[in-house]
Amino acid sequence: MTEMRFGKALGQALEDAMAADDSVMVFGEDVAAAGGPFGVTRGLLEKFGPVRVRDTPISEATLVSAAVGAAMSGLRPVVEIMFMDFITLGMDGLVNQAAKARFMFGAQSSVPMVLRTPHGGGLSAGPQHSQCLEAWFAHVPGLKVVCPATAADAYGLLRAAINDPDPVIFVENKSIYARKEQVPDVLEIVPIGQARTAREGRDATIVAYGAMVQTSLEAANTLSEDGIETEVIDLRSIQPWDEKAVLDSLSRTHRLVIVHEAVEAFGVGAEIAARMADIGFDELDAPIVRVGAPFMPVPFAKPMEDRYRPDSNRIVDAVRRVLA
Amino acid sequence: MMLLVRRVEERLSSLFSDGEVPGFIHLSIGQEAVAAGVGSALEQKDTVASTHRGHGHALAKGIELDSFFMEIMGRDTGMCRGRGGSMHVADMSVGMLGANGIVGAGIPLAVGSALAHQTRGNGAVAVAFFGDGALAEGVLHESFNLAALWKLPVLFVCENNGWSEFSPTSRQFVANVRDLAGAFGIESEQVDGNDGEAVALAAAAHVEAARAGGPRVLECITRRVRGHYEGDPQKYRDDGDADPQSDPLARSIARLRAAKVSDTDIQSIETDLMSEIDAALSAARAAPPADFRAARADVYSPGSAA
Ligand SMILES: Cc1ncc(C[n+]2csc(CCOP(=O)(O)OP(=O)(O)O)c2C)c(N)n1
Numbered sequence: 039m040t041e042m043r044f045g046k047a048l049g050q051a052l053e054d055a056m057a058a059d060d061s062v063m064v065f066g067e068d069v070a071a072a073g074g075p076f077g078v079t080r081g082l083l084e085k086f087g088p089v090r091v092r093d094t095p096i097s098e099a100t101l102v103s104a105a106v107g108a109a110m111s112g113l114r115p116v117v118e119i120m121f122m123d124f125i126t127l128g129m130d131g132l133v134n135q136a137a138k139a140r141f142m143f144g145a146q147s148s149v150p151m152v153l154r155t156p157h158g159g160g161l162s163a164g165p166q167h168s169q170c171l172e173a174w175f176a177h178v179p180g181l182k183v184v185c186p187a188t189a190a191d192a193y194g195l196l197r198a199a200i201n202d203p204d205p206v207i208f209v210e211n212k213s214i215y216a217r218k219e220q221v222p223d224v225l226e227i228v229p230i231g232q233a234r235t236a237r238e239g240r241d242a243t244i245v246a247y248g249a250m251v252q253t254s255l256e257a258a259n260t261l262s263e264d265g266i267e268t269e270v271i272d273l274r275s276i277q278p279w280d281e282k283a284v285l286d287s288l289s290r291t292h293r294l295v296i297v298h299e300a301v302e303a304f305g306v307g308a309e310i311a312a313r314m315a316d317i318g319f320d321e322l323d324a325p326i327v328r329v330g331a332p333f334m335p336v337p338f339a340k341p342m343e344d345r346y347r348p349d350s351n352r353i354v355d356a357v358r359r360v361l362a
Numbered sequence: 363m364m365l366l367v368r369r370v371e372e373r374l375s376s377l378f379s380d381g382e383v384p385g386f387i388h389l390s391i392g393q394e395a396v397a398a399g400v401g402s403a404l405e406q407k408d409t410v411a412s413t414h415r416g417h418g419h420a421l422a423k424g425i426e427l428d429s430f431f432m433e434i435m436g437r438d439t440g441m442c443r444g445r446g447g448s449m450h451v452a453d454m455s456v457g458m459l460g461a462n463g464i465v466g467a468g469i470p471l472a473v474g475s476a477l478a479h480q481t482r483g484n485g486a487v488a489v490a491f492f493g494d495g496a497l498a499e500g501v502l503h504e505s506f507n508l509a510a511l512w513k514l515p516v517l518f519v520c521e522n523n524g525w526s527e528f529s530p531t532s533r534q535f536v537a538n539v540r541d542l543a544g545a546f547g548i549e550s551e552q553v554d555g556n557d558g559e560a561v562a563l564a565a566a567a568h569v570e571a572a573r574a575g576g577p578r579v580l581e582c583i584t585r586r587v588r589g590h591y592e593g594d595p596q597k598y599r600d601d602g603d604a605d606p607q608s609d610p611l612a613r614s615i616a617r618l619r620a621a622k623v624s625d626t627d628i629q630s631i632e633t634d635l636m637s638e639i640d641a642a643l644s645a646a647r648a649a650p651p652a653d654f655r656a657a658r659a660d661v662y663s664p665g666s667a668a
């Protein structure tokens with residue numbers, strides 16, 4: 039095992055993917071000379087040169103669509119959108135072009151592009167630099183959405199996303215870029231669509247993704263002190279999501295809590311809950327409970343933001359509710 | 363080529379009135395010289411991103427007539443297996459990256475395609491066709507900048523027919539495409555878009571310049587003879603009837619005659635085309651309907667987890 043930061047694992051994945059395949063290129067605002075707003079792409083320009091690693095103007099709509107056009111013409115572009123909030127400007131490229139191309143052209147082409155973007159609060163970055171908008175994309179047939187929780191998965195899922203023939207939105211929680219973790223000496227590719235059991239437990243299941251996996255593990259430790267053993271499923275991929283892994287866990291614990299940092303209403307949790315209420319109805323011993331952000335923009339002031347973001351106390355309360 | 367596009371679209375128009383073609387169709391009758399002229403300057407490896415009015419661009423890029431009719435008539439054997447229709451005709455094997463239902467959307471796609479050509483060093487050029495209505499779209503401005511900044515091998519072709527749906531573009535856009543190109547340091551030219559030869563010559567020069575590195579803009583002044591879409595009552599229209607003298611097809615035929623091509627030769631080209639169209643149409647009528655299950659299975663690539 040070695041120690042590695044979450045952000046460094048992403049950079050390593052980009053480097054290894056670029057070394058393995060000449061058609062992989064990286065572009066985005068300040069990703070080349072400056073090494074990326076969060077340092078993820080540091081060193082790539084020096085290693086691979088200015089043709090394959092490019093700083094771009096601030097033109098998100100064109101960057102996203104150019105990635106689509108490039109992917110349809112033989113490249114595997116990895117485009118970075120500096121904050122997930124700015125993806126609003128690139129919606130046409132994602133929703134009307136990338137997501138549809140394979141289907142709409144009768145499977146003549148695929149769009150092997152990756153869009154990397156950071157979401158999430160915790161930095162007091164305010165309403166336009168903190169949002170978690172992944173549910174928007176999970177709702178669009180043709181897009182894939184992944185969100186790693188660990189450094190090893192950050193590496194493995196990003197390699198898988200770059201290899202994938204379809205467009206992948208790769209969501210990184212910005213509050214954990216600098217977190218150090220133990221990772222295996224040899225990092226492996228992690229297939230898209232397979233959840234991971236982050237903790238085993240018999241009494242209740244928590245499903246989470248991204249930074250909320252760690253928060254859920256903290257909640258599980260607290261509950262364990264009272265003899266409540268919670269299983270934590272790290273979804274890893276949001277679209278497609280591992281329905282079977284969630285159902286299997288629910289079939290053992292019979293209780294389900296779904297956690298995400300995104301706004302609770304109409305979110306990823308709503309889809310999982312609806313699906314489990316359908317195919318897992320016979321397994322359920324309690325209502326499914328969601329833990330997400332309240333229905334309001336992300337506030338700036340630290341105490342407000344802390345209250346806004348789901349924390350382990352709220353998760354503990356939710357698990358106690360489904361066990362009551 | 364112009365004749366082919368004209369006759370194909372005339373046929374589509376009657377098929378549409380007869381209810382054999384569903385949905386919306388936007389015809390380029392009167393604008394064929396742009397597609398034919400630019401198409402004549404392109405090689406197979408070059409790529410084209412087009413618009414909602416893209417039949418001519420697609421045909422001029424070398425798509426196959428049978429699968430074109432099959433697509434527009436919603437058949438399984440259509441070029442896009444009946445999933446796209448008129449607004450999405452595409453054939454990757456000839457570099458036709460698709461017509462597009464979103465105004466302006468083809469422009470950054472072509473820029474991305476040009477980025478791929480440049481990065482791969484394959485000597486290909488990408489062409490973005492767009493109407494004058496797209497001049498007001500932000501992506502055009504972004505794309506001019508990015509293409510100029512990175513010296514991408516892309517030709518931007520503005521097909522200026524003066525109309526943006528039901529409004530004259532003069533009521534929507536205060537600048538013009540050549541001044542805009544100039545602001546980004548992109549060389550541009552305006553040609554009579556109803557003169558096939560002029561378009562072909564200009565396109566050839568600009569395509570080669572773009573191939574050597576750096577974007578170019580070609581503005582083609584033309585006329586939308588039909589409505590915005592088939593069935594458009596055009597109550598808003600006040601620009602008079604089309605001048606038969608300026609019809610691009612008539613002009614080309616006159617030029618052929620002047621070059622001493624005999625009427626019998628011209629007639630035999632027409633006859634051949636008509637029988638090709640008839641054959642394509644019969645094949646399309648006989649073709650199986652689009653397959654829902656196959657469509658459902660093609661949202662993601664095979665073997666993918668979704
Ligand atoms: C983003 C977007 N906005 C609006 C429309 C509706 N629309 C379709 S064609 C058109 C006018 C386009 O004019 P122009 O680009 O000049 O093309 P033309 O129809 O003249 O060939 C409009 C407004 C659309 N398809 N996409």
Ligand SMILES: [Mg+2]
Nearest residue numbers: 493494495525
């Ligand atoms: Mg127009």
